[in-house]
Amino acid sequence: MSGSDQMRAMVLERAGQRLVSKRVHIPRPQAGQVLIRVLACGVCRTDLHILDGELTEPALPLIPGHEVVGEIAALGTDVLGLPIGTRVGVPWLGHTCGTCAFCQSAQENLCDLPLFTGYTINGGYAEYCIAHTDFVFPLPRGDPVSQAPLLCAGLIGYRSLTKAGTARRLGIYGFGAAAHILAQIARWQGRDIYAFTRDGDTQAQDFARALGAVWAGGSSAPSPVALDAALIFAPIGSLVPKALKDLRKGGIVVCGGIHMSDIPAFPYADLWQERQIVSVANLTRADGEAFFPLAEQAQVKTETTAYPLDRANQALDDVRTGHLQGAAVLLP
Numbered sequence: 277m278s279g280s281d282q283m284r285a286m287v288l289e290r291a292g293q294r295l296v297s298k299r300v301h302i303p304r305p306q307a308g309q310v311l312i313r314v315l316a317c318g319v320c321r322t323d324l325h326i327l328d329g330e331l332t333e334p335a336l337p338l339i340p341g342h343e344v345v346g347e348i349a350a351l352g353t354d355v356l357g358l359p360i361g362t363r364v365g366v367p368w369l370g371h372t373c374g375t376c377a378f379c380q381s382a383q384e385n386l387c388d389l390p391l392f393t394g395y396t397i398n399g400g401y402a403e404y405c406i407a408h409t410d411f412v413f414p415l416p417r418g419d420p421v422s423q424a425p426l427l428c429a430g431l432i433g434y435r436s437l438t439k440a441g442t443a444r445r446l447g448i449y450g451f452g453a454a455a456h457i458l459a460q461i462a463r464w465q466g467r468d469i470y471a472f473t474r475d476g477d478t479q480a481q482d483f484a485r486a487l488g489a490v491w492a493g494g495s496s497a498p499s500p501v502a503l504d505a506a507l508i509f510a511p512i513g514s515l516v517p518k519a520l521k522d523l524r525k526g527g528i529v530v531c532g533g534i535h536m537s538d539i540p541a542f543p544y545a546d547l548w549q550e551r552q553i554v555s556v557a558n559l560t561r562a563d564g565e566a567f568f569p570l571a572e573q574a575q576v577k578t579e580t581t582a583y584p585l586d587r588a589n590q591a592l593d594d595v596r597t598g599h600l601q602g603a604a605v606l607l608p
């Protein structure tokens with residue numbers, strides 16, 4: 277924070293528009309908050325849903341970004357235990373009320389009065405951001421670019437995997453940022469991965485096989501085996517009935533995204549035999565406490581493409597078209 281009290285940020289002024297590069301005031305941490313100097317911020321598909329207006333309640337003008345890796349630069353009053361310079365990550369779940377029925381029953385991901393980083397509070401597409409102290413994760417020192425995708429793609433992928441229970445034959449539909457992290461953990465746990473990509477996307481299929489998938493193919497192809505669980509990360513509703521058909525009796529389809537196109541009608545017979553369809557919403561802090569050590573144990577390596585902060589619009593375009601492998605990460 278030497279000298280200037282201003283920072284560069286990429287700002288969404290209205291849904292449907294491109295982000296605008298701006299100089300804005302560096303925010304001041306209030307009680308219970310910390311100021312974080314951003315080292316890297318991942319670009320998540322959810323950011324596209326916010327930009328496109330599919331998520332309808334952004335706090336405009338908004339600085340997006342909820343895969344923030346940074347270091348503590350200043351403390352609000354009453355903040356203890358996080359020395360200046362501590363490496364931290366800031367996830368999507370920015371704050372919860374702590375008192376609603378969901379918060380009181382270990383389902384804070386469903387809190388009635390939540391705040392979400394880079395959506396209802398400003399996020400990490402900037403040189404600095406504010407976070408609530410109780411909602412940051414201390415991270416080990418290491419390459420912040422490779423850590424950034426863990427903060428959402430990794431966490432949501434992990435939460436999706438927990439919904440699959442002990443499933444051994446695991447289908448993954450949409451092989452992007454979340455899948456490439458999750459696949460490494462699932463392989464390390466001894467599960468078999470069946471990767472379903474866009475039809476004809478042989479590059480993504482090769483990528484999946486390189487990460488240990490036993491099979492990779494187009495998503496319209498029937499699964500070569502009956503799956504125990506199907507995790508869907510592509511925002512395409514028609515994959516839900518398709519994935520149901522790939523399941524064994526009693527299997528589960530887990531929808532990992534925050535937004536999806538409509539799910540077409542399908543015969544009840546495809547759901548019959550105790551197959552299930554569930555969604556995953558947000559994350560809990562307990563997910564992070566379980567996930568980050570697991571990612572270290574499994575020696576997860578993220579594949580990233582780094583962009584300078586002021587090229588955020590290009591990074592978003594590339595996430596939209598799938599013209600990159602792994603995850604996009606912005607560097608301030």
Ligand SMILES: [Zn+2]
Binds near residue numbers: 372373375377379384
């Ligand atoms: Zn709550």
Ligand SMILES: [Zn+2]
Binds near residue numbers: 428
């Ligand atoms: Zn995300």
